[in-house]
Amino acid sequence: MAPVAEPVSGLNWAEDVEDNEAEYDADDLPAPTTREEADGTRVTIEYKLNDDGKKVKIVRKTKMRLIRAQVNHAVAERKNKWKKFGEVAGLSAGPDTNSTSYGEKVFLKLSSTIKDHDMPQPSDEVDSLKKALAAAAKSKISCRICKGDHWTSKCPFKDTHAPLDELGALESKESSLTDLTGGEDKTSGKYVPPSLRNRGPGESMRTERRDDFPTIRITNLSEDTSESDVKDLVGKFGHTSRVFVARDRETNACKGFAFVSFYHKEDAERALEKLNGFGYDNLILRVEWARSSRD
Known part of the structure; x- marks a missing residue:
């Protein structure tokens, strides 16, 4: 009598989906594995649970590069004396993948300005006070060139005219310099040195030197x-x-x-x-x- 095959129960696809989507416990996840590639790349495979409770496979490739740096001898000795403790006690020097996680570098940019959304919103009294101060400051602004109510750097005549104060000071300086250095005699119209002014006839020959010290x-x-x-x-x-x-x-x-x-x-x-x-x-x-x- 020919053997009769036992009937094979049909595969239920719904049960397969439920098995794939079943939640896993952290203890049921495989342990992380690490292998070295021929080019020196270290490949680390680990499994984790995402937010939905599903198993996720993570493959991390790390390229090791040796960088030699010169440091102080005392600093190197002090660093070599450090020993790992706790669960990583006895492991080799350097970070361990099971206990150390790498993150992106975050660069801090300091700024002297404060953004508007970080500042408290001013009240109506503060706004009115600022407007009053701005109006008072604007009324006190006076251009040094044309005496207008604008800044000197914004004056349209800054490249063609000199400041009025400097012109007045220059004229007074020239007049005082003329009085000190000499000028024309008002009576005769001739130039007379300052040292010989207001003198009688014959006094110029008897004038002594001011600084006749030995x-x-x-x-x-x-x-x-x-x-x-x-x-x-x-x-x-x-x-x-x-x-x-x-x-x-x-x-x-x-x-x-x-x-x-x-x-x-x-x-x-x-x-x-x-x-x-x-x-x-x-x-x-x-x-x-x-x-x-x-x-």
């Missing part, structure tokens, strides 16, 4: 010499009326000579006698009478 000239000074150094050098010989050190316009260094004026000729003679040939700052000084002080 003056000496000190040469062979170093570049670092200042007025205070020269005053300290000649101060022990008597009172001085003026100390002038010649300086270079670009470097402001001493040119190597200076002029010293004394109130008394005896003090100047004593300074000339003592300082001529005197060693000062690794140099030998030379002192002589200035041209205006020679007898």
Whole structure:
């Protein structure tokens, strides 16, 4: 008798769908696996449950790259002494995929301005106060060029006209400069120096010099010499009326000579006698009478 095959129960597709969509527990998920590819890429496969309770397969590929950096020796030693603890105790150095998660880098951008939605909404009183302050500030705005009620930078005449205040100051300066430096004589129409004005006949020949103090000239000074150094050098010989050190316009260094004026000729003679040939700052000084002080 021929064998009779047992009837195969038909497959219910609805039950298959229910099995695929069945919820899983976290303990039923497979353990994560990691393998190394030939190109050095590390492939990690793990399973998780999504928000709907369904099993999701996650494949993460990591490319390892060695970056050598020079750090302080003490910092490297202190880092090597760190040991992992807890569930990762005894594992190798570096992050572990089971306990460490990587996230995207977040860059913080600081701004000095505050957005409107972050600021509290002003009340009606604040709005009215701001409008009053703006109106008061606008009324006080005055252009320096045309005296209009706008900023000087917005003036339409800023490229063609000078400020009115500067023009008035310039005119007063020119008039005062003319009075000080001299001008034409109102009576004769000739130019008269300021020093000879309001003088009688014959007084110009008897005019004495304003600064006729005995003056000496000190040469062979170093570049670092200042007025205070020269005053300290000649101060022990008597009172001085003026100390002038010649300086270079670009470097402001001493040119190597200076002029010293004394109130008394005896003090100047004593300074000339003592300082001529005197060693000062690794140099030998030379002192002589200035041209205006020679007898």
